[in-house]
Amino acid sequence: MAVPQLYYFTIRGWGEYIRLLLTDNKVQFEDIRYVYGGKEWEEVKRTMILGQLPCLKIDGKELVQTGTIMRHLGRKHNLNGSSEEEATFLDMIFEGVRDVRMKYVRFIYFDEGTREEIVNKTLPECLEKLEKLFQTHSGDFIIGNKISYADYALFEELDVYYHLDAHILDKFPGLKGLWERMWERPNLKAYLEKRKADGVWISAVEKGMK
Incomplete structure (x- = not known):
């Protein structure tokens, strides 16, 4: 089985939910990030099934919509409750x-x-x-x-x-x-500290942040 590929922007945004879940559960994945509004994304966009991100590609099949991806991962990794x-x-x-x-x-x-x-x-x-x-x-x-x-x-x-x-x-x-x-x-701490140190933007616009 191929390593899943997560496509999103260089910001945290909606894709961060997915990154956190995968990282904390030690799920290996390829974190592919595009510059928001950049030319590369505009070209890739035409190839995506709904032309939007985040997109999680598993064995060549695309999953889009943040909620869909999170619920899928919840079911797959026993993170969706017990009833x-x-x-x-x-x-x-x-x-x-x-x-x-x-x-x-x-x-x-x-x-x-x-x-x-x-x-x-x-x-x-x-x-x-x-x-x-x-x-x-x-x-x-x-x-x-x-x-x-x-x-x-x-x-x-x-x-x-x-x-x-x-x-x-x-x-x-x-x-x-x-x-x-x-x-x-333990599985998140290093990632979160690096994210903080790198100053990864939350959104494509930083406004009102302390």
């Missing part, structure tokens, strides 16, 4: 996390609102809801003490918002605890 009820809960969390990210995206790319509004109102209101959902199950992760595909997405979002404001997680102990634990996971 239909847990799988559905993870699905709900994942979609909720993506909805919050879109509020961030509208601020970054479309100048919707101010930094003060998103840091002091928009994101905290969303994080409060996610905190309540996170507290539904006891344990270190979303559905207890076993990590899931949705934990990687939630962690990445929390880390993004921490870059906007280093105190934004202080009122949400459950979420902050998850964020701290993920940073200390």
Whole structure:
């Protein structure tokens, strides 16, 4: 079986969920990154089944759409809960996390609102809801003490918002605890520290970052 190939941009973006999951679970993969808006990507784009990234290519077959890829990896690597009820809960969390990210995206790319509004109102209101959902199950992760595909997405979002404001997680102990634990996971720590040292951009535009 060929090594999977992950195609995304040189930023973190949606592709980072997938990178974190694969890295933490010691899944070897080829991390192929294109400059956002670059000529090389414009040429490759024409060959992609939906003309978009991220794309995970496994044995020559393309998987696109972030949620599709993450759920596939969740099922494949036993990261999708142990029951239909847990799988559905993870699905709900994942979609909720993506909805919050879109509020961030509208601020970054479309100048919707101010930094003060998103840091002091928009994101905290969303994080409060996610905190309540996170507290539904006891344990270190979303559905207890076993990590899931949705934990990687939630962690990445929390880390993004921490870059906007280093105190934004202080009122949400459950979420902050998850964020701290993920940073200390043995298979992620070196990757996260290198990512930080390299200054990998979160989005194609850095706006309001501390």
